[in-house]
Amino acid sequence: MENVSWHADVKAFSEALALKSNGEYEVACEHVHSCCVLLAKTDKFKINGQWFTWIDYEKFHDLVSSGRPFDSKDYMAATPSWAMYGAEEGGFDMNQSQYKKERHHKSN
Numbered sequence: 001m002e003n004v005s006w007h008a009d010v011k012a013f014s015e016a017l018a019l020k021s022n023g024e025y026e027v028a029c030e031h032v033h034s035c036c037v038l039l040a041k042t043d044k045f046k047i048n049g050q051w052f053t054w055i056d057y058e059k060f061h062d063l064v065s066s067g068r069p070f071d072s073k074d075y076m077a078a079t080p081s082w083a084m085y086g087a088e089e090g091g092f093d094m095n096q097s098q099y100k101k102e103r104h105h106k107s108n
Contacts, residue, residue, distance in 0.1 A: 034091075051084065056076070
């Protein structure tokens with residue numbers, strides 16, 4: 001754990017990368033608990049100001065079963081509000097159970 005970056009550092013780094021891309025990428029999603037963010041291509045995954053970074057798995061499997069060619073636009077779904085970058089929920093779906101482990105570390 002001593003080598004894991006702080007989420008604030010990950011956010012700052014990803015924001016700097018997005019700025020360097022000159023608008024080609026933006027930080028679209030985050031999951032604070034996992035200390036990760038998603039940089040997404042704006043021209044592909046941001047439609048009319050809304051992010052579509054989620055996968056509609058049922059549609060994806062239907063497309064695979066069809067045998068016809070398809071691409072990511074055919075099965076992408078709107079990003080939930082709780083997963084949006086900067087959302088109060090920090091990427092945690094409030095419909096799922098959250099387990100917070102109590103830590104009882106000895107102090108030196």
